[in-house]
Amino acid sequence: MTLPVAHSAPAAATIDAVTARQIDESVALRAASSGRSKGELIEMLSARFLGTPYQANMLVGSATQPEQLVIDFRRVDCFTYLDYVEALSRSTDRDQFVANLIDTRYAEGRVEFRQRKHFFSDWAHTPKVAADDITAALSPAAVTVAKHLNAKAGGGTYLPGVPVVDRAISYLPSGTVDQNVVGQLRTGDYIGAYTNEAGLDVTHVGIFVMTPNGPVFRNASSLVENNKVVDSPFADYLRTIPGIVVFRAR
Incomplete structure (x- = not known):
């Protein structure tokens, strides 16, 4: 079972049922935690991933292959893990999460391989x-x-x-x-x-x-x-x- 998510970006996400449920639970928890600091939110939301299997190279796209908006909580690599946690920490519903994930993962909110924040330092140096x-x-x-x-x-x-x-x-x-x-x-x-x-x-x-x-x-x-x-x-x-x-x- 997959749940399509519409977004104005050129790539659409297809979210599996397990991931959709985890997103909804996480953003509900975030919405109910308005008194927590940003660090406390990151700790709380990141803890929900403990035990999640590691899988290398989760993102799809290259100079010759169209970029896909990957959203998959069933397995993560080190960068997608941080992408998800940071986006969740800013979101109180699923649509907001998808928009925040795009902004976290891509410069200028454009789901394109060249716009992807490939390097950790991009988080502090690119829009x-x-x-x-x-x-x-x-x-x-x-x-x-x-x-x-x-x-x-x-x-x-x-x-x-x-x-x-x-x-x-x-x-x-x-x-x-x-x-x-x-x-x-x-x-x-x-x-x-x-x-x-x-x-x-x-x-x-x-x-x-x-x-x-x-x-x-x-x-x-x-x-x-x-x-x-x-x-x-x-x-x-x-x-x-x-x-x-x-x-x-x-």
Whole structure:
């Protein structure tokens, strides 16, 4: 069973019954939570995905294949997970969710491959801005690197049909993320795993959540032992990556 969703965008979404029910339950919960902060909403809504199976490359579209508006809560990759949570945090009904998802995932609200926010830093640099980059403000140890996003070190691009974007990326080396830094993080902050690889800003994304047992990195994990949305101890995750990029939702 599928439920078509009409939208003014050039691509229409087809939503399966499981996803439709989860959207309706989530937006109803959001609508009843008017007193919560943005971070609390992100935590509450992201928790509903815990245990959801991981599936790589959920989005459909390329320079030669028409972009599709994918909305599927039955399985997620790390980026679609954040797309859904951010859009849900702004929505109180299904139509509003679809519109907000388009604005979160695509620049200028156009469902096109070239307009897709392919890089994590696009969230803070392309319309409509979903979050603010607070990385450099968290510590004087922040490092800023000039990146040529989408350009491979040996020539060519990761995403044919998408232009190379010159962008300064700030990150905190993992060894500098001390208690002072962690103390400034808030539940609901979006965390990117910085990469030294040319042409990329991050290799993975998730959500910072402070729990009674300490901070966790809530993420759609592709690790064999997980292969689903999980809460990983934040300190443990830090030890596996070069550094972090921190965005705070608007």
